[in-house]
Amino acid sequence: MTHEEETKTISTDEARKAIEAMSRRVGLLHLCYARRLVRELGEERGRKLINQAIWDYGTEVGKATRKRVEDLGLEPTLANMGAGSDLSPIGFDHQRVNVGGEFRIQSLNCVLADVWREYSEEELGQLYCLVDPAKMQAYDPELTLVHTKRIPLGDEYCELAVRQLTDEHDEISAQENKEETAK
Numbered sequence: 585m586t587h588e589e590e591t592k593t594i595s596t597d598e599a600r601k602a603i604e605a606m607s608r609r610v611g612l613l614h615l616c617y618a619r620r621l622v623r624e625l626g627e628e629r630g631r632k633l634i635n636q637a638i639w640d641y642g643t644e645v646g647k648a649t650r651k652r653v654e655d656l657g658l659e660p661t662l663a664n665m666g667a668g669s670d671l672s673p674i675g676f677d678h679q680r681v682n683v684g685g686e687f688r689i690q691s692l693n694c695v696l697a698d699v700w701r702e703y704s705e706e707e708l709g710q711l712y713c714l715v716d717p718a719k720m721q722a723y724d725p726e727l728t729l730v731h732t733k734r735i736p737l738g739d740e741y742c743e744l745a746v747r748q749l750t751d752e753h754d755e756i757s758a759q760e761n762k763e764e765t766a767k
Contacts, residue, residue: 603675604695611696614712615705634711642718650723665723691742697735710736716744
């Protein structure tokens, strides 16, 4: 790489377009793998394997996020999670809201869902959304993320609620997330 290439800066608009292009590729990659697994293994076994793989992926992302937070000398709290995030703040428009006293994140756009919609595969594509509760539980085993709304399923935006896991309910909550995402 030349010095000129190393020091080149791009506009926010160019960065947004690049992030969108990579996000579209991730959405298509997920869809192609998911389609192949369902074709080869059948609907039930294929979807189960997709869910397991996405859960494993989310777990790895959550562990890496926690490590980055700890490497910054911070406690791995919900408030500090953003400091360890590897998602760009450009291209993922979101807002924090309070719904009935519960902290939620509303993601206002989803390039992945756009791809799945173009292929009429929202149902299969949305299995990717399981990444979110898996990531949260790996980052902080006392918390989970529940999708209360999802763009791929026809909602105007995605809404994610951060919820406490209890010893009594952690297995149930994790399973509900998996089943809810599989619908």
